[in-house]
Amino acid sequence: MTVELSFPPLLSGHRLEGAADPFEVAQAQAAAGCDAGLVVYNLRPTTLDAAIVLAPEVPLQQAMAMLPVCGVGFQNALGALSPPEVAVHLEWDGTVRINGARCGRFTPAAATTDPETQPDWLVIGLTLTLWPESDDTGHQPDQTALYAEGCADVDAAQLLESWARHTLVWINRWSEEGNAPLHKDWRGMAHGIGEDITVAGKTGTFLGVDEDFGLLLRRSDQTDLIPLTTLLESSP
Incomplete structure (x- = not known):
């Protein structure tokens, strides 16, 4: 029997099955005018796929802070469920690393790519590898899976529910306090600085x-600013 997941107020769940992609479905639902807070998900044996629909009230450049918000929310969620020795780090581009190796990714899409325009919707997708595709993991030492990193007792459904709760907490905090607290926590788990x-x-x-979480890249005698909006995926 399939058990429906429980989400906090302001969020609602939409379960998919088979090969359906939550990231694509969430974008389609958002474009059709669904309510913000929809969490589309597909729990497969080897992967956790989910996406959350948001309706920012600020221009896209500022709204892209939802990418690190979702990442920090995930770190908080897994940290509450996994053994204390499990380390989660976040790359600027949305990649999730567990114990140093890539294990998943957050991906953004929006109704517009204009940084100065308030988007009608913003979708952040999550893909997390639960089990490795092959028992022979030596060929990809930089790739891992959640259950190969001491997290075999972490239930994927419970992790998804926890991620939704922690992400909502961070959305509310960001709305009330701005980027400063988010900057502080994100930088503490950022991978690759320096x-x-x-x-x-x-x-x-x-x-x-x-x-605004734009990446500062030092090249010889100049520093380039690469905005988060460069990471936006094209809508289906």
Whole structure:
């Protein structure tokens, strides 16, 4: 018997099955005018896929803070359910690392790509690998799965419910207090600051982020600002 998940007030769940993609379905639902707070999800044996529909009341450039909001919410959720030695870090582009290896990703999409326009909707998708595709993981040492990292007792449905709750807490805090608390917590779990990375076809040193979480990339004698809006996926 399938048990429907429980979400906090202001959020509602929409369960999918089979090969249906929550990220695509959430965008379609958002474009059709669904209420903000819809959480579309598909719990497969090897992956947790979900997406949340948001309706920002600020221009897209500021609304993109929902990407790190969802990441910090996930870290808080898994931290409450997993053993204390399990480490979660977040890459600027939405990649989730568990114990140093890539394990999942957050992906944004919006009704507009204009940074100065208030979007009708914003969708943040989550894909998390629960089990590795193969028992032979030595060929991809930088890839991992949740249950291969000491989290075998973490129930995927419970993790999804917890992520929704913690993300809602952070949305409310961001609305009331702005970016400062989010900056502080995100930076404490950010991966790659001070290292050389390649983003948007540019290679340089990842210095950190600006007030809107735009990436600061130091290249020789100049520093480039790469806004979060460059990460937006095209709507289906």
